[in-house]
Amino acid sequence: MCRYWSDVVQRLVPYIPGEQPARADPIKLNTNENPYPPSPRVIAAVARELGQLGESLRRYPDPLARRLRETVAAHHGLKPEQIFAGNGSDEVLAHTFRALLKHEKPLRFPDITYSFYPTYALLYDVCYEAIPLADDFSIRLEDYLGDAGGVLLANPNAPTGRALSLADIEQIVTANPSSVVVIDEAYVDFGAQSALSLIDHYPNLLVVQTTSKARSLAGMRVGFAFGHVLLIEALNRVKDSFNSYPLDRLAQVAAQAAYEDDDHFLSNCQHVITSRERLRQALERQGFDVVPSAANFLFVRHASFHAEALAKRLKDRDIFVRHFKLPRIDRHLRITVGTDDECDALIAALREILD
Numbered sequence: 001m002c003r004y005w006s007d008v009v010q011r012l013v014p015y016i017p018g019e020q021p022a023r024a025d026p027i028k029l030n031t032n033e034n035p036y037p038p039s040p041r042v043i044a045a046v047a048r049e050l051g052q053l054g055e056s057l058r059r060y061p062d063p064l065a066r067r068l069r070e071t072v073a074a075h076h077g078l079k080p081e082q083i084f085a086g087n088g089s090d091e092v093l094a095h096t097f098r099a100l101l102k103h104e105k106p107l108r109f110p111d112i113t114y115s116f117y118p119t120y121a122l123l124y125d126v127c128y129e130a131i132p133l134a135d136d137f138s139i140r141l142e143d144y145l146g147d148a149g150g151v152l153l154a155n156p157n158a159p160t161g162r163a164l165s166l167a168d169i170e171q172i173v174t175a176n177p178s179s180v181v182v183i184d185e186a187y188v189d190f191g192a193q194s195a196l197s198l199i200d201h202y203p204n205l206l207v208v209q210t211t212s213k214a215r216s217l218a219g220m221r222v223g224f225a226f227g228h229v230l231l232i233e234a235l236n237r238v239k240d241s242f243n244s245y246p247l248d249r250l251a252q253v254a255a256q257a258a259y260e261d262d263d264h265f266l267s268n269c270q271h272v273i274t275s276r277e278r279l280r281q282a283l284e285r286q287g288f289d290v291v292p293s294a295a296n297f298l299f300v301r302h303a304s305f306h307a308e309a310l311a312k313r314l315k316d317r318d319i320f321v322r323h324f325k326l327p328r329i330d331r332h333l334r335i336t337v338g339t340d341d342e343c344d345a346l347i348a349a350l351r352e353i354l355d
């Protein structure tokens with residue numbers, strides 16, 4: 001402990017986003033990345049932007065990411081003023097906490113959800129209530145229907161993969177007219193219903209998305225918030241006082257190209273969904289309980305084998321999955337859907353370990 005640390009820093013636990021393997025070629029199913037590369041158009045756009053001598057790198061990027069926001073707006077049938085672009089959805093969420101979630105009443109989110117939410121609440125001095133999920137890990141709608149100091153839900157939720165319906169989200173938004181409801185749709189493209197269609201109707205709804213998962217651009221760090229122009233203006237005000245150039249030049253052109261190749265995006269998502277169902281069936285045959293998932297990962301528990309030991313035995317074989325040392329879920333593993341070959345290797349390794 002350092003005497004120069006503030007109280008908040010003393011209480012913070014550094015975020016470790018899943019182990020980064022030391023070896024070059026592990027089977028990495030622990031951080032929910034996409035198993036397939038981005039569209040070839042993305043590679044071409046980045047190379048073009050870079051130029052042979054990297055000429056464009058000496059110039060600042062567009063601070064407003066205008067071309068990117070126009071492309072994404074056209075893609076979703078929205079106006080660019082309804083979109084905020086940031087350095088990954090983590091940064092977009094951080095700005096959201098600072099700009100929109102500070103309230104006299106506590107912000108509500110589930111007790112099992114993306115671990116950054118309580119961290120941001122602590123960092124940005126936002127009071128919150130973490131509300132237990134139901135026994136089957138579903139979100140109990142009634143817990144979010146009183147007017148709270150804001151609601152933050154990942155849909156599908158992480159690490160469970162369970163999704164809420166659009167009708168449920170609309171009820172939550174309607175029941176919280178005096179605060180902002182944030183729906184974090186990091187994994188929405190793998191089978192859940194997006195709330196984007198609601199933003200024109202509800203000025204208190206903010207939808208957050210990322211290019212990290214379904215568009216295979218985790219390394220580029222590009223995320224978005226979608227909402228009423230006044231919610232977006234609040235994020236821009238905060239952004240300007242932190243980093244007026246949140247997106248670098250290569251990230252802007254890469255994300256733009258990703259939105260210009262819908263065929264690649266749709267077939268990539270479909271491939272992951274098909275592999276997820278195949279993996280689910282194989283795991284169930286091996287005696288795992290699998291929580292229904294609308295994401296690119298499965299949340300599983302084996303009746304007779306302890307999760308942490310299983311993760312360790314897999315790691316010995318260079319297969320990385322995620323175990324959380326947290327109450328209520330420490331018997332579960334979160335497994336990212338990999339390529340079909342990676343899923344087959346996982347199943348073969350589990351067969352050896354469990355036999």
Ligand code: PMP
Pocket residue numbers: 087088089090091114154158184186209210211212218221222223
């Ligand atoms: N929300 C959720 C629910 C996530 O799981 C993640 C990824 N770990 C993020 C947001 C952040 O994603 P990114 O910053 O890569 O956009």
